[in-house]
Amino acid sequence: MKKKIAVIGSGFSGLSAASYLSKYGFEVHVFEKNTEVGGRARKFTTDNGYTFDMGPSWYWMPDIIEDFFQDFGSKTSDFYELISLNPQFEMIFSDDIMNVPENYGEMKDLFESIEKGAGNRLEEFMKDAAAKYEIGMKEFVVKPCHSWIEFISPKIAKNALKLDLLTNFSRFVRKYFQHPKLIILMEFPVIFLGAAPKDIPALYSLMNYGGYRLGTWYPMGGFSKVTEAMMSIAIRNSVKFNFDSNVEKINVFDGRAQSLTINGTEQYFDFIIASSDYHHTEQHLLDKKYRNYNFDYWEKKILAPSCLIYYLGFKKKISNLKHHTLFFENDLYEHTNDIYKEKKWPSKPLFYVCCSSKTDKSMAPENCENVFLLMPVAPGLEDSEEVREDYFKQMIERLEKHTGETELSSYIDYKRSYCINDFQTDYNAYKGNAYGLANTLSQTAVLKPAIRNKKIKNLLYTGQLTVPGPGVPPSIISGKIVANEVKKYFKYEKTL
Structure with missing residues (x-):
């Protein structure tokens, strides 16, 4: 008889875990509190015809995403x-x-x-970053991180110094480039890893390779096409999806998670995967005696940013605007200091604009645009409509200045804001974080929250608050890691 597995949450890590587990022969049930698949990568369509990706919009590391589909005998091109x-x-x-x-x-x-000589130095930088990418994404991040012993392998040992774990990213970039604009260009990708570039290991130059060198892509129909494709893979492998299904409690007896209370009803399982927010799972779904970590532990953790997002529909085409635009007229280090050190609303913010209708006409009505404004902010701030609107006005003014379009606000056909309070409500996100746990050296690999519950034999965690960390490709890998751990668990159990 098949072992019955529950997966809490249908974000990237949950979809990945469910797909692999079903492939391995388990009976898998996914429980999602919202009405559709995808977690932070959900989409919505307005009554007047605009479609918005709610979360990820940068399609980087395409080979890692492709690897998932190849594991199931498919290709991304089969779906989008x-x-x-x-x-x-x-x-x-x-x-x-x-x-x-x-x-x-x-x-x-x-x-x-x-900068004279910077072209050749870019080539040197990318060669180094390519080596880190090969080791980091194919060897380093795929470990379950129960112990440092896992990292004693000939390949990792041989290349340990090349990983630059003890060099900070900011210093590493300055080995190659001196011009402020090139430094900012090379440093910006690590902002969403949850710390200032000076606090991130140089290992993460692999992101520059996974982005700039492998290219920036867009899946036609929007980023939600990726989660929909992953759901198709899961369904093909007989995974059962349950929406509007809020998990209220993990019920434990004799050291084992016996069941879940879902919308007031108890359902029994042989194993449970929590792809839900790690902090929420521990602090709200488990009794205190079964938690890996206490309140003080989480308070000391360094979180990646939250963000203020505006989803805007404009009843006109906006000139001089690209698919992805980064507004870096203000000082990068002042903004990151406000996020990570001062933990306050930014005084001179940077922000990002995505206008996918520039590439994909299906995302907005004819002669209209869908625009996504995103400003990184510190998690845990007091969030209000008044504060949101103040920053909205600043962003619109800067967008107008750049595009040469005047009175853009008068053309707004749809407007919705999304910030800390919404991340907490929709995803139970700790302090309203948007990107998970920061990838600082003190929160790398074994030093991250463990994927294994240390007091419950059959409960594992996956997603951006555990290994390997935040981002779409790492979350997909995280799901595969826990699925392999479940497979090993039941193989071990059979030998008892």
Whole structure:
């Protein structure tokens, strides 16, 4: 008789775990508190025809995502069309505009035009980053991280120094580049890892390779096409999905999670995977004596940012706007200091604009645009409509200045804000975080919250608050890691 597995949550890690577990022969049931699949990668469509991806919009590390589908005998192209963006994105400075080209040769030329010798140094940087990517994404991040012993392998040992775990990312970038604009361009990808570049290990130059070198892509129909495709894989493997299903309690007896209370009804399982927010799972679904960590532990953790998002529909085409645009007219380090050190609303914010209707006409009505404004903020702040609107006005004014479009607000056909309070309500996100746990050195690998509950034999955690960390590819890998741990558990159990 098949062992019955429950997966709490249908974000990337939950979908990944469910798919692999079903492939391994388990009976898998996914419970999602919201009405659709995807977790933070949900989408919504308005009554007047705008479609918005609610979360991820940067399709980087395409090979890692492809690996998931190949594990099930499929390809991403079986489910959606990928478009390589050119330019990859646009970066707005106070005195200049930089378009990052799709073609790597053109990117080297761009670097050379800004700083003499920087084109060749970019090649050196990317060679180093490629090695880190190969080791980091194929060897380092796939470990369950129960113990440092896991990392004693010939390949990791041979390349340990190349991983640069003890060098900070900011110092590493400055080994290659001196021009402030190139430094910012190279440092910005790690902001969403949850700390300032000076507090992130140089290992994460692998993100520059996974983005700039492998390209910035867009799945036609929106990022939700990825979660829908993963759900199709899961259903093909007989996974059962249950929506509007709020898990209220993990019921434990004799050291084992026996059942879940879901919408007031108890259901029994042989094993439970919590793809839900780790903090919420422990502090609200488990009795105190079964928790890995207490309140003080979580208070000391360094979280990646939350964000203020505005979903906007404009009843006009907006000129001079690319698919991805980064507004970096203000100081990067002042904004990151406000997030990570001062933990306050930013005084001079940076922000990001996504206008996917520039690439995909299906995302907005004819002659209209869907626009997504995102401003990183510290988690745990007091969130109010008044504060949101103040920053909205600042972002719209800067968008108008850049595009040359006046009175953009008068063309708004749809408007919705989303911030800390919404992340808490929709995802039970600890302090309203948007991206999980920061990838600082003190929160890397074994030093992250454990995937295994230390007091309950048949409960594992997955997702962005545990290994390997935040982001779409790491979350997919996280789901695979826990699925393999379940497989090993039952193989071990049979030998008892």
